[in-house]
Amino acid sequence: MPATDSELIQRARDLAPAIRARAIEAVELRRPVDDSIRELAEAELLQIFVPKRWGGSEASLSTMMDVVEIISEACPSTGWITAFYISHNIYVAKFPEAVQEELFAPRGYVTLPAASAADMKARKVDGGWEVSGRAAWGSGVMHADWVLMSGMSEDGPRSFLMSVDAVEVLDTWHFAGMAGTGSNDYVARNVFVPDSHAITAAEFHGGATDGSRIHANPLFSIPFLISAYCTILPVITGSLKGALHAYEEIVAKRVRNFSGVVIKDQQHAHVTLGELQIATRAGSALARSVYRQTEEILSSRPFSLQDRIEAKGQTAFASKHCRETANRMMAAAGASSFHLDQPLQRIWRDINTVCSHAFWDWDVTCEVTGRDHLGLPVNHPLV
Numbered sequence: 001m002p003a004t005d006s007e008l009i010q011r012a013r014d015l016a017p018a019i020r021a022r023a024i025e026a027v028e029l030r031r032p033v034d035d036s037i038r039e040l041a042e043a044e045l046l047q048i049f050v051p052k053r054w055g056g057s058e059a060s061l062s063t064m065m066d067v068v069e070i071i072s073e074a075c076p077s078t079g080w081i082t083a084f085y086i087s088h089n090i091y092v093a094k095f096p097e098a099v100q101e102e103l104f105a106p107r108g109y110v111t112l113p114a115a116s117a118a119d120m121k122a123r124k125v126d127g128g129w130e131v132s133g134r135a136a137w138g139s140g141v142m143h144a145d146w147v148l149m150s151g152m153s154e155d156g157p158r159s160f161l162m163s164v165d166a167v168e169v170l171d172t173w174h175f176a177g178m179a180g181t182g183s184n185d186y187v188a189r190n191v192f193v194p195d196s197h198a199i200t201a202a203e204f205h206g207g208a209t210d211g212s213r214i215h216a217n218p219l220f221s222i223p224f225l226i227s228a229y230c231t232i233l234p235v236i237t238g239s240l241k242g243a244l245h246a247y248e249e250i251v252a253k254r255v256r257n258f259s260g261v262v263i264k265d266q267q268h269a270h271v272t273l274g275e276l277q278i279a280t281r282a283g284s285a286l287a288r289s290v291y292r293q294t295e296e297i298l299s300s301r302p303f304s305l306q307d308r309i310e311a312k313g314q315t316a317f318a319s320k321h322c323r324e325t326a327n328r329m330m331a332a333a334g335a336s337s338f339h340l341d342q343p344l345q346r347i348w349r350d351i352n353t354v355c356s357h358a359f360w361d362w363d364v365t366c367e368v369t370g371r372d373h374l375g376l377p378v379n380h381p382l383v
Contacts, residue, residue: 002057003044009063011043012070020074023180027346030173031142031182032081037111040071040082047109049089051215054104056089058217061291061298065234069284072238073245076350077180079235084140087231088112091148093220094209095161099196103146103161113140113147114159115186120151122158128194129153131160134170134187141169142182149188150201157201160193167191177353207303218298225382226294226303228359229315233287237280239351240322244280246344247329248273254334272332279325286318308383309372316365323355358382 003011015036022033040046048064050056064086072079092103092110103110113135120133135149147167150159170185203209208221222230251273254263263269290311297303330337330348337344358364359382368380 002047002052002055005057005059005063008043008045008048008057008059009066009070012045012067015039015043015045016070016074019071019078023075023077023343023346024341026075026077026180029182030179032078032180034143036075036078037081037143040085041109045071045082046085046111047089048086049219050104050109051093051100051217051220053215054100055108056104058219061219061230061295062288064230065288065291068231068234069238069241072235073242075180076235076239076242076347076354077178079238080178080181080232080354081140081143083231083235084113085109085111087227088114088140088148090220090222090227091159091204092146092161093212093215094204094207095199095211096196097211097214099161100211110146111140111144113138113144113183113186115139115141115147115149117149117151117188120149120153120188122151122153122160122193122198124154125192128192129158129160129198131162131188131191131193134185136172136185137183138169138186139181139183141184141186147186149186150204153198159199159201159204160191161197162188162191162193175353177349177351179349222294222298223303223308225308225359226311229290229311230294232354232357232360233290233315233318236319236322236351236354237284237287239347239354240280240283240326243326243329243344243347243351244276246342246347247276247333250333250337250344272328276325276329276332279321279328283318283322283325286314286321290314290318305378305383306372309369309378312360312365312383313369316360316362319355319357319360320362323351326351 019036026033047056048059052058068079068083071082115135115138117133117135123130133151144164147162147164148159167186167188172185173183205224207223212220251263326348364380
């Protein structure tokens with residue numbers, strides 16, 4: 001029997017201490033630690049969004065948020081990959097039933113990066129496509145069994161499923177933040193992809209497909225960007241919780257140089273700590289409001305343009321709020337907190353990296369929201 005939602009959340013809590021202990025190792029390796037990915041799979045956490053017919057639990061969206069927040073609080077890089085592996089099983093469920101069986105049947109889930117290739121060329125050939133291109137930001141590729149590559153084909157934008165053995169993984173992930181994700185580029189060179197493993201961007205982004213409709217659960221017909229927002233929000237809010245925990249430890253033991261003042265005895269420290277605690281809780285509450293609205297819409301009707309714009313706005317605001325809160329923590333923590341052995345500086349870098357993602361760019365989001373209010377057409381593709 002698949003695990004219940006409460007069992008999945010408890011399993012995440014049980015794994016968190018070991019994943020936290022490996023956080024520095026992940027940064028040094030520049031990819032998630034093998035044991036962490038193995039333990040997540042053995043705990044059935046990567047299978048949360050696999051259809052029940054292939055042994056998945058089809059857990060609720062809110063359960064995914066709890067699980068990813070817990071893992072991200074322990075290690076933001078591992079939380080990021082966990083979130084991607086969980087949610088990208090939904091992408092597989094958008095393909096034809098035979099493809100779903102091909103990918104899910106061997107072990108009950110996939111470990112699938114899904115990246116875009118600006119230079120992708122897909123040429124129609126007998127029975128399928130010949131695909132070439134270099135996909136950037138390949139989060140999850142270091143433990144992948146399949147990859148998804150998206151870009152321009154002869155008849156418009158498409159996405160293509162390929163075995164990881166068909167592509168070359170490049171050693172490109174040398175980043176200050178989210179260093180432990182191993183989000184390397186991958187390259188396809190004249191890879192044959194059968195028609196069944198190709199999907200148009202309109203189908204993929206719209207949500208509902210012939211493949212997703214075989215499942216009663218509306219989750220498998222969620223629009224791409226709505227799914228993306230739900231994927232990253234708990235990574236950001238969980239990471240901020242981890243940063244707050246590190247900051248609290250600093251406040252508890254910090255003594256100012258030269259003056260010898262004990263920080264925890266100072267009123268200003270109490271005010272700052274209280275503000276950061278409230279802001280961290282507010283960030284999580286903002287994220288949960290996006291999840292609640294998403295679940296309500298999924299169970300009742302299709303997503304409208306206004307729904308998409310509102311979800312983008314809430315996600316971008318939550319991202320901005322969490323980044324600003326992390327920056328205030330770092331500014332208040334003292335110069336010693338910038339030492340490389342300090343968790344706070346690592347998590348601070350991680351949060352700033354994630355919050356720079358194009359999907360929740362604050363300026364773009366504000367412009368789209370304002371234009372919609374004035375009755376002007378959307379002028380950006382990421383809505």
